[in-house]
Amino acid sequence: xxxxxxxxxxxxxxxxxxxxxxxxxxxxxxxxxxxxxxxxxxxxxxxxxxxxxxxxxxxxxxxxxxxxxxxxxxxxxxxxxxxxxxxxxxxxxxxxxxxxxxxxxxxxxxxxxxxxxxxxxxxxxxxxxxxxxxxxxxxxxxxxxxxxxxxxxxxxxxxxxxxxxxxxxxxxxxxxxxxxxxxxxxxxxxxxxxxxxxxxxxxxxxxxxxxxxxxxxxxxxxxxxxxxxxxxxxxxxxxxxxxxxxxxxxxxxxxxxxxxxxxxxxxxxxxxxxxxxxxxx
Numbered sequence: 180x181x182x183x184x185x186x187x188x189x190x191x192x193x194x195x196x197x198x199x200x201x202x203x204x205x206x207x208x209x210x211x212x213x214x215x216x217x218x219x220x221x222x223x224x225x226x227x228x229x230x231x232x233x234x235x236x237x238x239x240x241x242x243x244x245x246x247x248x249x250x251x252x253x254x255x256x257x258x259x260x261x262x263x264x265x266x267x268x269x270x271x272x273x274x275x276x277x278x279x280x281x282x283x284x285x286x287x288x289x290x291x292x293x294x295x296x297x298x299x300x301x302x303x304x305x306x307x308x309x310x311x312x313x314x315x316x317x318x319x320x321x322x323x324x325x326x327x328x329x330x331x332x333x334x335x336x337x338x339x340x341x342x343x344x345x346x347x348x349x350x351x352x353x354x355x356x357x358x359x360x361x362x363x364x365x366x367x368x369x370x371x372x373x374x375x376x377x378x379x380x381x382x383x384x385x386x387x388x389x390x391x392x393x394x395x396x397x398x399x400x401x402x403x404x405x406x407x408x409x410x411x412x413x414x415x416x417x418x419x420x421x422x423x424x425x426x427x428x429x430x431x432x433x434x435x436x437x438x439x440x441x442x443x444x445x446x447x448x449x450x451x452x453x454x455x456x457x458x459x460x
Contacts, residue, residue: 361387
């Protein structure tokens with residue numbers, strides 16, 4: 180059982196090991212520096228060259244390009260790659276065996292698949308979870324000109340994942356980095372998908388440029404994405420209008436904050452549930 184009664188295994192969870200093949204020469208990567216605190220901070224970066232990263236020995240066969248690129252971006256000299264721990268494989272372990280030890284996990288897919296992993300590891304380990312969101316995507320298809328996808332993610336897109344584990348950031352041992360980036364999506368024609376997705380299937384995602392990184396250290400940081408209006412009660416429509424966000428994003432935000440105990444339902448009208456913010460003591 181996780182510390183403090185935390186549990187994330189409310190949905191079926193299956194964790195697969197993935198790895199990375201490292202370059203044999205020094206790697207140049209940007210280092211980001213915060214200009215101001217908070218989940219919507221600006222930042223700047225400079226590039227540095229780090230020593231060659233060690234070659235991992237586990238689970239690199241099926242790793243996608245996006246996952247491997249983010250792992251190289253986050254890796255620091257001395258980090259251990261693909262470390263077996265309590266039946267799971269950890270992407271990066273920093274300061275292993277010391278009181279400063281930290282697990283770094285790159286999660287390009289659904290948060291719901293991590294329930295068992297979080298339950299088991301957060302009891303005794305600090306973890307940084309890294310989740311990429313594409314703000315711009317180029318589609319590459321064989322025999323066709325590249326085109327830009329109409330889908331554009333944003334920082335609020337993290338709510339699509341948080342609804343799977345809405346109380347995730349309540350755990351004191353967990354922090355979340357949301358990496359906003361551009362990407363190139365490699366697709367091939369698949370006749371079985373003709374009626375969906377235009378008949379093309381994505382086979383890999385390649386990292387383009389990292390636009391910004393936003394760190395969430397607590398559920399309060401998530402709440403800062405959409406502060407409630409000053410009225411005693413409000414609906415999700417009111418929350419959407421107050422923060423100039425979509426109704427869908429407001430509904431997902433309310434769901435997460437209600438699960439975390441920051442919002443509570445006060446009633447129901449024809450417009451839907453009414454909520455009020457719960458003041459923390």
